[in-house]
Amino acid sequence: MxxxxxxxxxxxxxxxxxxxxxxxxxxxxxxxxxxxxxxxxxxxxxxxxxxxxxxxxxxxxxxxxxxxxxxxxxxxxxxxxxxxxxxxxxxxxIAMIFQDPMSALDPMFTIGSVLVSAVRAHQDVSKDVAEKIALEALADAGIEDPRRRFAEYPFQLSGGVSQRAMIALALVNSPKLIIAxxxxxxxxxxxxAQILDRLRALKNxxxxxxxxxxxxxxxxxxxxxxxxxxxxxxxxxxxxxxxxxxxxxxxxxxxxxxxxxxxxxxxxxxxxxPGRVPQPDELPAGCTFADRCSRVVDSCRATRPDITVRGRVQVRCFNPVS
Ligand SMILES: Nc1ncnc2c1ncn2[C@@H]1O[C@H](COP(=O)(O)OP(=O)(O)OP(=O)(O)O)[C@@H](O)[C@H]1O
Ligand SMILES: [Mg+2]
Missing domain, CATH: 3.40.50.300 (P-loop containing nucleotide triphosphate hydrolases)
Structure with a gap:
């Protein structure tokens, strides 16, 4: 292994x-x-x-x-x-891509300057080299005409392009893991679909x-x-x-x-x-899903199930669907 x-x-x-x-x-x-x-x-x-x-x-x-x-x-x-x-x-x-690019990108800075600072925060390279890395990341994130986007501010980008800019920001330092x-x-x-295709291609x-x-x-x-x-x-x-x-x-x-x-x-x-997810401060003693579950048995309400291996899958349940 x-x-x-x-x-x-x-x-x-x-x-x-x-x-x-x-x-x-x-x-x-x-x-x-x-x-x-x-x-x-x-x-x-x-x-x-x-x-x-x-x-x-x-x-x-x-x-x-x-x-x-x-x-x-x-x-x-x-x-x-x-x-x-x-x-x-x-x-x-490890880099993170957040759900809302508009709140993650600073409106006061161009996309290029955000990317260049991110590169130079982790890599000891000149501004020119950092710009080259930033432009490559924009292209890798599937942005057409990276040079134009480089000089633009977040408010000038559509939702899709902003999300790609976030992906570029995650890519500039070649992380091994992206949490999206x-x-x-x-x-x-x-x-x-285009963004997901891009993420899958980047993985490969x-x-x-x-x-x-x-x-x-x-x-x-x-x-x-x-x-x-x-x-x-x-x-x-x-x-x-x-x-x-x-x-x-x-x-x-x-x-x-x-x-x-x-x-x-x-x-x-x-x-x-049916029902809703219980709030973290109102969790039942046993299985957290018991109140909504069609397969509930007595032990579910008494004890919290551990996660156990069943075949190739791990399951936290006393009465799994077999
Ligand atoms: N800063 C915080 N202080 C108190 N409770 C918090 C805080 N952040 C998150 N929670 C609580 O933690 C729980 C899980 O929140 P989380 O944001 O991880 O859910 P999620 O699965 O990502 O939901 P969603 O699909 O809506 O994004 C929620 O009950 C939320 O109210
Ligand atoms: Mg969430």
Whole structure:
């Protein structure tokens, strides 16, 4: 077995403020291998973004803090790194693409100057060389006429071009891993498809790995190699996309797949999951999905299930769909 590029083990992240103490992300374990796309899916509020942010120590701390576990990258635990060490890793080793490019790009600076400063923050190169790297990254991100975009300000870019500029910003220092948090949610479907194609091509051309957070199971099916399904701060199912789609085992995964529209199916074939995700401060004692689950048994309400290996997939459930 080869060593994974990133190994998150038993990671918990919680709120600790003013006498309040509860965990939001709970005992998350996952790996990202070299040259693969791992998708993280789950309904809104399941802790996908917080998991991603805490990997890079970008969570709002305080009031949030990592309360347990490790994030091993390149042989060392990122949880134990200093702020300065993390600044060295962010961008150059692991880069993040955020959902909303407009709030991530500073309106006062041209795209070119943002990219050049990002290059020079990590690489000891002249301004000319940094410009060349920045222009290449814009082209690599699929931007036509990079020279023109280089001189433009964020407000001059369309949503699709801004998102590509964010990808370019993530690429300038050739990271080994990109964490993309809903990189295409705000875009129309055509542009969404182009951006995802670009990410997939970059994975192949550069041998990079991508952790892709998305709500969209169609996106998962078309671009990801493996997937982790999150529910109420926990990973409830994880495995190869082909295995999970062919035979989902956690009732939540079955529910998510049942809520996806299919061509030719009527609206009545769409089965929404009843109820809602519990808030992190109101989690039940047993399985967090028990109240919404059609397969609930007594033990689900009494004890929290561990994640266990079933065939090629890992599942956190006492009564999985077999
Ligand atoms: N700074 C914070 N302080 C307190 N609670 C927070 C903070 N950030 C996130 N949370 C809580 O953590 C939980 C998980 O949030 P997170 O943003 O990770 O969800 P998500 O799965 O990314 O959802 P979405 O799909 O909507 O982006 C939510 O209940 C949220 O309210
Ligand atoms: Mg999110």
């Amino acid at each position: 080869t060593t994974p590029l990133l190994e998150v083990s038993d990671l918990s992240v919680g709120l600790r403020a003013g006498g309040v103490a509860y965990d939001i992300v709970r005992n998350v374990s996952l790996t990202v291998d070299q040259n693969e796309i791992l998708a993280i899916v789950g309904e809104s509020g399941c802790g996908k973004s917080l998991t991603a942010l805490s990997i890079l120590q970008l969570h709002a701390s305080p009031p949030l803090q990592i309360t347990g576990g490790s994030v091993v990258y390149g042989g060392s635990d990122l949880v134990r790194k200093t702020k300065k060490e993390m600044r060295g890793i962010r961008g150059s080793e 948090d809903e990189p295409t949610t705000a875009l129309d479907v055509t542009v969404q 051309e550069r041998g990079m790995s991508i952790m892709l957070i998305t709500h969209n199971l169609g996106v998962v099916a078309s671009v990801a190699d493996r997937m982790a399904v999150m529910y109420a701060g926990e990973v409830v199912e994880m495995g190869a996309v082909s295995d999970v789609f062919a035979k989902p085992q956690h009732p939540y995964t079955t529910g998510l797949l049942g809520a996806v529209p299919r061509l030719g199916a009527g609206a009545s074939d769409l089965v929404p999951i």
